[in-house]
Structure formats: C-alpha cells, structure tokens
Amino acid sequence: MTTYNDFLIIGCGRMARGIAAGLRKLGVLRVRVWDRDVEAMTNLERDAQQSPLIYAACDAQASPKLHRGTTVFSTLGPADNIGWMETAIEAHSHWVDLNADSSQWEQNGKAQQHGSICLPDCGLAPGMSQVLARMLFGSFAKPRAIGISCGGLPQTPSPPWMYECTWNVEGLVAEYSGTAEARFGNEVINVPALSDIADFHGVIRNETWHVTGLERATTRGGLSTLVHRLPVPILSYGTLRYRGHFHLMKAVLDAGLLESEPARQRFISSLPVTGRDIVVLAGCCVDENACTLHVVCIIPPADGLTAMQRATGFAAALAWKHGVLLGNQCGVLPIDEAVDCGDVFNEWKQMTR
Secondary structure: OOOOOOOOEEOHHHHHHHHHHHHOOOOOOEEEEEEOHHHHHHHHHHOOOOOOEEEEEEEOOOOOOOOOOEEEOOOOOOHHHHHHEEEEEEEEEEEEOOOOOOHHHHHHHHHHHHHEEEEEEOOOOOOOHHHHHHHHOOOOOEEEEEEEEEEEOOOOOOOOOOOOOOOOHHHHHOOOOEEEEEEEEOOOEEEEEEOOOOOOOOEEOOOOEEEOOOOEEEEEOOOHHHHHHOHHHHHHEEEEEEEHHHHHHHHHHOOOOOOOOOHHHHHHHOOOOHHHHHHEEEEEEOOOOOOEEEEEEEEEEEEEOOOHHHHHHHHHHHHHHHHHHOOOOOEEOOOHHOOOOOHEEEEEEOOOO
16 A cells, blocks of 8 residues: 555644544555644644654645645535635546535546546445445345434433534534435435434443433434445434433533534533543434344544544545555546445544554
8 A cells, every 4th residue: 555645635624633643544654734724733743743754844825735646634624625626626636525515526527537436425424324325225126224323422421412512613514404304115304303303222332331311313424425326225323322411412502502612612601511522423224124233333532532533534544545545536426436445444443542
C-alpha cells in the first residue's frame, strides 16, 4: 500500500482529528489541514507537536492548493460541501465527506470526466450505516426487512438530557427535525423525525459492555440515499438514546426553543462534557423465512480520542483506502456501491475495538 500521497482535511475540529488518526493507522504519515479559523489552526499546530502524524497546517487566510490525486476529506456541513467538492473535481482530486448535500450527486458526470472519485456521506451514519445495511442485504437470498440503529451515548448518562453532545449541535437538530425516508412495502415513504419513539429491545453487549435502557426513534439522513437503491421491502434507520431523551428533545424542538444561536449555545452549555462516550451501531436483517441475523458493534474511546471521533474518522479513512486507493471507478459514488461492504465493515470493526 502507498503510505504517502497528498491528503487535505478541511476543518480542524474533533472529526478532523479522528480522520487523521484513522489515516495514521492505514500507514499515512502526513496530512495537510485547513480551517478558516486562525485560532483553531494555531491550536492544531500546538497539539500536532504531540502527535505521531505530521500535520502541515495550511495558511488560514488563503485557500489550500489542490493537486491531481489529492484526496480531500471534508468535515464541513452539507451546505459548504458542494462548492469544495466542485473545486476538488476541477483539480482532478478525490473527495470524501461526512455529510453530503443532495446536489453533490449531480456532479457524477463531471467527476467521471475529470477522473475524480468522490465519496459523499462516509462517516458513521450516514456512512458505515449503509455499509452494514448492504452487508446484511447480501447475507440472505431473499431479505425481507433491515433495520439499522446507531447512537453516540455517554458512558454515565445524567438527567435531564441523558446525553452528551459528541458532534455538531446543528447536525443534531437537523437529524431530529423534518421528515426522514424509509422503505415500506417496497416504496419509499416519509416519516416525521421523532414520531415513533419506542423502547429498544435489542441486545447491546460484548465482553466489556452491556448497554441497557435505550430508546429508538426515526431520524433524518442516517442511510443517505440507500432507501432509494436497496431493493428490500422494509428498510429503516433509527437513532439510539437513553430513555427520556427523545421526548424531552421533541418538546423543546416543537416549542421552537433551539431556533436561535444563543439558545443553541445555552443548550450546549447545559450538556455534560466528559469525553467518556461509547458508540453503538446495530443492524438486524430478517428474510422471508423469518431467519434473523443481528450484528452489533460497540466502540469505546481510546488513545485520546472519543468513541465518536474513532467511529466517524476511521470510517472516512477506510472509505479512502477501499474506495479511492483500491477503487477503480470514477464519479460521485455511494460508499456501499464503491467498496466491498463486508471487507470494509470487518476492518472498521477491528480498527475501532
């Protein structure tokens, strides 16, 4: 495997550190990092002195240079990704992001012409969630229903929220708002987010962890475009939280109490920050004969990274390895169609143990 090429991470927050750590595990020795926030870049350079990975901080006042073959990892939100991805394609670079805008898929023809491999929605969920669903789909000759459940959870939940925010709060609010897509009766249907809050009865256990007291609710975006592409009669995605969280959040959102930026900052400040989280990704597939397959992954924090940083960042790093480095198809590609899902999921499971 090539151990060095040109890697650029846009944004230098928590998820950027997770991606960099994932690349380091895959043999990458140097990455460039760019953020328009000068203070954040300064902090990164200070932290990088303690890292075995060489960070090359780009000038925050100028756009970073892209080259043919550069792989760009974006930790930005969907609204910012389309412009950056178009820039990467023009430079004949490759692209991996964590949360895509729907307009990015329209750039498939342009990416093919420029020899670019673009992989949107390649974090945890969306990302590894589609990989797991596709793997489960291939496990039976005639699968009938697939359910994917995922959640970032505090190790020691405390009221009232029973939650610790391990990623962007704007993304959390978006996930809990509007309508989500699911498949039912071989048709794509819209389900209002948080409309089906229910106790989760799946077994979340391994040799170290036994997680109980969870609830599940349908949320937006967790399977990217897979509900339109996977020919299974029933396909659903839900977020996992400790009991009580969703009903409280739904009441807050319905009352419009998180619509302003000051309100969101007050919400963030009310959440505990311990860094001691776990991530759960679970899938269940049932075939037409009622045979059932359950898959559960529990990711802990390690090596100075939170569980969410490891789960998300390592997923993006593996998207590069299997979809770009080992990939042979250019265009804007769904991760579950660009890679061998069984290989990717099993390697991710080993990396995040």
